Amino acid sequence: MAQQEGRSMPTRRKLRVALVGGGFMGRAHSHAWRTAPRFFDLPADPVLSLLVGRDPRKAAAAADRLGWSDWSADWREAVTRDDVDLVDICTPGDTHADIALAALAAGKHVLCEKPLANSVADAERMSAAAERAADSGIVAMCGYSYRRTPALALARTFVEENRLGRIRHVRASYLQDWLTDPRAPLTWRLDKARAGSGTLGDIGAHSIDTAQWLTGQRITTVSATLRTFVTERPRLSEQVGLGGRAADDAPLGPVTVDDAAAFTASFSEGALGVFEATRMATGRRNANRIEINGEVGSVAFDFERMNELEYFDGRGPDTGAEGFRRIQVTDPVHPYMAQWWPTGHGIGYEHLFTHQVADLVSAIGTGSTAAPSFADALDVQRVLAAVEASAADRSRATDIRRERS
Structure with a gap:
């Protein structure tokens, strides 16, 4: 409705955002910052103030294309500028700690992509800083975006309502x-110094976070194997996108991270977990799957059918027609869905980041804790480290409980 002549509209609180990193994940976050206030009733309006990228030319072009008011080639500007309230970190893992610690010290809210850091030590420093900043009303959150999938959020509700009973199995791939x-090509994701780990930290971290969040339990011990199938790849002067191919005569460089990870896990209340993560499963584009089996029920999810949740209720009568029920998670009663389309009209990958922004801005507005917190993300980092330690040892399970004590 147009503003009526002679009447002023109330001024809403602004949340001025700086995005550090304008690549694939930066584009997803930019879309979310623009979209969230148009679909969700937020306590503050996000303002896209500053985009930071290493290359000035690319940063300027990305800011223009993605709707940011200004750009810089130095992340420190995001921390020091007075017109920035929140720093959104979408850079490789080796930069997360420095940016997040500086932003928190400067009194900025922080959203940091996963995994939180490249080491447990850095993640511990970040979690401690976030805890101190919380005393001043500063909110810090880690971007495990799959938590914002409505079907997975519904699965968590089923677990909380005890529809599955005591959980026995967690199966994630x-x-x-x-x-x-x-x-x-040999991108930064294949360089341990920049990425921290390979498949394990890139996508396996999502499975770890999802499993602990859904079950409400922590992983306590792991027994793991890591594998690198291709040990050298072509170097490129210009990085190409995921799935790109280098020229046949490009010089080779070493791959210093894992291509695949597999591990078994024990959970704090006795459940058995089996995890697999790989970027070498020919034909599988983004098959993010998890199944949880309890005493009286089960849930199963596959992101390739992200608007569906499979649910089995074992408490009904034995009629000979039992089986998993497919729930189309598109009704207004389902998590997040009341803000979107009519029943039956599904949503996509980009909506998870919009939900993430909505939850974060709401937490900032209400002064509540945002989840996953840096402490939650630190716990995932400890599991990642335990998996690496177990794979390196090759002879024993790694107990995480002593790291938490």
Whole structure:
């Protein structure tokens, strides 16, 4: 409705955002910051104030294309500027700690992509800083966006309502294939110094966070194997996108991270977990799957059918027609869905980031804790470290409980 002549509209609180990193994840976050206030009733209006990228030319172009008011080639500007309230970190893992610690010290809210850091030590420093900043009303959150999938949020509700009973099994796999071609280029994701780990931290971290969040339990011990199938890949002067291919005569460089990870896990209340993550599963583009089996029920989810949740209720009568029920998670009563389309009209990957922004801005507006917190993300980091330690040892399970004490 147009503003009536002679009447002023009330001024809403602004939340001025700086985005550090304008690549794939930066684009997803930019879309979310623009979209969330148009679909969700938020306590503050996000303002896209500053985009930061390492290359000035690319940063300027990205800011213009993605709707940011200004750009910079130095992340420190995001921390020091007075017209920034929140710093959104979408850079490789080796930069997370420095940016987040500086932003929190400057009194900025922080959203940091996963995994939280490249080491447990850095993640501990970040979690401690976030805890101190919380005393001053500063909110810090880690971007495990799959938590915002309505079907997974519904599965968590079922677990909380005890529809599954005591949980016995957690079965999680995350399968991609964009590294299957040995001529796929040597990007930063294949450099341990920048990425921290390979498939394990890139996509396996999502499975770990999802499993602990859904069950409400922590992983206590792991027994793991890591594998690198292609140990050298073509170097490129210019990085290409996921799934790109280098020229046949490009020089080779070493791959210093894992291509695949597999591990078993014990949970704090006795459940058994089986996890697999790979970027070498030919034909699987983004098969993020999890199944939880309890005494009286089960849930199963596959992101390739992200608007569906499979549910089995074992408490009914034995009629000979039992089986998993497919729930189409598109009704207004389902998590997040009341803000979107009529029943039956599904949503997509980009909506998870919009939900993330909505939850974060709401937490800032109400002064509540945002989840997953840096402490939650630190716990995932400890599991990642335990998996690496177990794979390196090859002879024993790694107990995480002593790291938490």
